[in-house]
Amino acid sequence: MQVLKGRRQPSPEVRSMLEAMVDMVPQGRVPARIFNDPEVFELEQERIFGRCWVFLAHESEIPSPGDYVLRYIANNSIIVVRDEEGKVRAHLNMCRHRGNQVCKAEMGNASHFRCSYHGWTYKNTGELIGVPYWNEVYHRRLDKAEWALVPVRVETYNGLIFGNLDPDAPSLEEYLGGFQWYLDFYLKPGPNGTEVYGTPDKWVADTDWKICAENFAGDGYHTPVAHAFGFELGYFPSSARTHFEGVAVHIPGKGHAIGLGRTPGMPPFFGFPPEVVEAMQQTLTPEQVQVFSQVRTAVCTVFPNLSILLQPFSRIPGQPGVRFVTMRLWHPIGPGRIQMWSWCIVPKDAPQWYKDESYLAYTLAFGAAGMFEQDDFENWTNLTRQVKSTLARDLVFPYEMGMDLEPDPTFPGPGVAVPPYVHETNFRNMWSTWAKYMLRD
Amino acid sequence: MGVDPAIKAEIEEFLLHEAELLDERRFEEWIELFAEDARYEAPMRVTKARDAGPDIVEESKIFSDNRETLYIRVQRLGTEFAWAEDPPSRTRHFVTNIRVQPGDKENEYRVRCNLLVYRNRGDTPDYDLLSADRQDIVRRVDGGWKIAYRRIVLDQSTVGSHNLSIFL
Amino acid sequence: MGDRQDGTRAGRNSQDEFVIANEFATVIVRKVHTRNGVRLEIASPKLGHSIRLDPLELESLTWQTTETFSRFLETPFGPGS
Incomplete structure (x- = not known):
């Protein structure tokens, strides 16, 4: 999985502003610029929303197996779903074949998701199980295990489901x-x-x-x-x-x-x-x-x-x-x-x-x-x-x-x-x- | 089945007058057009599959007001601290495709219209457009008309306005 | 839905028919009364497939797991797809 980590570097100008904040903020000063700036926004997408635990949904929004809702972390559309065993999972809402949006309804119930572009079909656990013409044209060579929906870490606290894009992030418990x-x-x-x-x-x-x-x-x-x-x-x-x-x-x-x-x-x-x-x-x-x-x-x-x-x-x-x-x-x-x-x-x-x-x-x-x-x-x-x-x-x-x-x-x-x-x-x-x-x- | 064209014309005139009161910010007069037992509500829309049931969530409301809370909203706009409307929004309510059917009671009519509200604020030319299916029950009271029920079904699942400090 | 032309149509009762749908599929489910009994018909109007299951077949579904259906869906649009 591609991880949002250190890909974008701040310009010297923004870096010096951020460095200045280390001493400035405890002394009671915050730069106005952070509150509306394209570069700050882009950097936040990776360094804040790519690393923090971000709220996805309340468990009561997906009470039954197969219930799902669509949510976001940064600009990533995320399927938050309760699988058939009752476990809450989150996946990037993107078909691994060509990137089409898998779920389009913002809420629904499904045990399997079938992409509307070429028909790749996933269990709600994210596992890829159906590929049209897998026998006839892929000659069974495509390894389905390699092309599951991209998983997103989820943890919950008292009904609140949070997701994290960073596999190395501390647990939600430690984060809170x-x-x-x-x-x-x-x-x-x-x-x-x-x-x-x-x-x-x-x-x-x-x-x-x-x-x-x-x-x-x-x-x-x-x-x-x-x-x-x-x-x-x-x-x-x-x-x-x-x-x-x-x-x-x-x-x-x-x-x-x-x-x-x-x-x-x-x-x-x-x-x-x-x-x-x-x-x-x-x-x-x-x-x-x-x-x-x-x-x-x-x-x-x-x-x-x-x-x-x-x-x-x-x-x-x-x-x-x-x-x-x-x-x-x-x-x-x-x-x-x-x-x-x-x-x-x-x-x-x-x-x-x-x-x-x-x-x-x-x-x-x-x-x-x-x-x-x-x-x-x-x-x-x-x-x-x-x-x-x-x-x-x-x-x-x-x-x-x-x-x-x-x-x-x-x-x-x-x-x-x-x-x-x-x-x-x-x-x-x-x-x-x-x-x-x-x-x- | 059909409604007397004269009644229909009166109701249309009534709704156009109501829109004028809103656009001229004559809220104290506007609220008088609502019956004492009136309800004013706007359910939320969601994005669902075509065959997966209605995309209106009845239990979730953007507005869920009775006459009393609606009047509080009007009173609020009358204070000196209603920042959301000071300076005021420039609104224009377009009320079209009016359809009138008999209501459940003899003196009531079901009125459905297409509503388009243009809203602009401040010195930018940017505007919000809110489109809705508006369903009213209007009641004949003492020779005039009152709104007994209003339901506004917006054509958006994410409302394209930073707040709804205006009436629809 | 070619089966609609057969004699069972007369036995159709709108209360016996309903649609189950999500964003991935829509099926029409109905009771089909034969001369001597009843089956449950599941029809896919989009794909044109349908099946009529008797109570014993239906009962056998009750002990299947999701894996069974995942195997069915290895060809996501039916046989040959």
């Missing part, structure tokens, strides 16, 4: 490096975990994936301004005055980060139904319960481009409401351009009314027409357009917020936990990690 502790808040609301509600929203936007990933890595700073209407219409159980309270946590050197926003006086596990609260007491550790029961907003990014938000929300301001969880993949499709994938996930064991209400809350707030989503994308697309200008590309942005803050030594979770919720410690770690990947040949 303790961040699982935080993911559990989203993924373990009961003994049977979570499931997706319906199919993901998909749309495109002229913004860089990194802007979005950074925002979800704990940008509580933008909320009182970018989403000011939410305060004005009474949507938030916090006020702008206390909005910064909570803690931000990152996993050093891994890039993963989470913001845990708290509202003073909020009842524990506010917005969850009693069944789910009871289940969480069983599935989470006492330390996790201690931390998460106090959390209003949990917003995280699994490096590089998977983000998850858990938020209490009532469709009608002022009512108790529910929690919704949205999981989003900022899939880069060009310099300063993404295809957005956005799922709503719900506790599998929750009552149906709660799942439905949770989905409606997600739709109104964070779906493609979501009221909060709208303003984010407006800002992000404008920002992306600005940073590619000739003046902007040589500028740096300040990432100094919270430079003097100290970690909380009593915090029970892994990583570095720095109170409060609003500061830029998470982002400094994220862009240092990014630069480290980008500099590796």
Whole structure:
């Protein structure tokens, strides 16, 4: 298998920018250029998306043998399929004969895939088993074993399926490096975990994936301004005055980060139904319960481009409401351009009314027409357009917020936990990690 | 079977008026065209094989609003912080191929149209085009018309717009 | 689907017929009532093949593995392909 490894070399200009970032980022400076640049984009395709664990699908999207969905890692179309034995696999969606797209439907069920060009047929394990005229013209000389669909490594964590194009990459467990502790808040609301509600929203936007990933890595700073209407219409159980309270946590050197926003006086596990609260007491550790029961907003990014938000929300301001969880993949499709994938996930064991209400809350707030989503994308697309200008590309942005803050030594979770919720410690770690990947040949 | 041409003409006029309100951003007037029990929804499309069943996923919605949440969307646009629409989008709703059938109730009609929405923002000439099969139930109320139900089936599985801060 | 001309057509019941399809193949499956019994017909409208399986043949399918079908599909468009 051809591996994306060290094939493209950065220009001297980009290399020196990346090298400068090693010292610059921890000191609170990030070059504007990284947020919309053709060369950076091309290099990322190999050095970030060719090496990191990239989210593919939720296991509940392919529950039965033969179920498959099409997803992407970088510009590779990937078939994510549950084989006949129930094992989750991923293959490059390309016939080995002449490169035709094997699966064209974005979802389906098949035990075998038959290419529509010359008819090469594969088991859903990827094995090539059928070749037209194999006896008559290939004279049985073609070695089918050599021409399986190109396999992609997959590993899962609590229902999330990740893929990796780099056979030498560390395991997903090592890659997450303790961040699982935080993911559990989203993924373990009961003994049977979570499931997706319906199919993901998909749309495109002229913004860089990194802007979005950074925002979800704990940008509580933008909320009182970018989403000011939410305060004005009474949507938030916090006020702008206390909005910064909570803690931000990152996993050093891994890039993963989470913001845990708290509202003073909020009842524990506010917005969850009693069944789910009871289940969480069983599935989470006492330390996790201690931390998460106090959390209003949990917003995280699994490096590089998977983000998850858990938020209490009532469709009608002022009512108790529910929690919704949205999981989003900022899939880069060009310099300063993404295809957005956005799922709503719900506790599998929750009552149906709660799942439905949770989905409606997600739709109104964070779906493609979501009221909060709208303003984010407006800002992000404008920002992306600005940073590619000739003046902007040589500028740096300040990432100094919270430079003097100290970690909380009593915090029970892994990583570095720095109170409060609003500061830029998470982002400094994220862009240092990014630069480290980008500099590796 | 057929609908009285005079009724059909009235309904067409009503939909064209509605489109005008949207394009002129008269949202407070626009929302008044919806019945109290109205629903406004847009299911998602997916790419599936021809014979593998419908490509509309009914449980997944881009919009899933009732009159109350639709009004909140309008209120939101009225705040000073609706960045997505400030400066506003320039939209043009093209409502064509209008077909009117009797509805399930005596005072209701099923109206289907082809909708094309042009949307442009800022100082670039770039635009989004959103094409949809729009299915309404319109109701005769006090001599006028109200939308009792609207379903917008977009002709895209990946929506070609950075957000949907506009109405369809 | 040449078999449609035979006498069994009269015995067709639309409730007995359905389409199974994915993006790779479409087959029409239906119960075919003979004078004295019943078979399951599987027809491929694209390839023009069809087969009628009796209950015992169908039962024998229940203990096959995917490997059996992978072997069938070594000629992905039927015999001679």
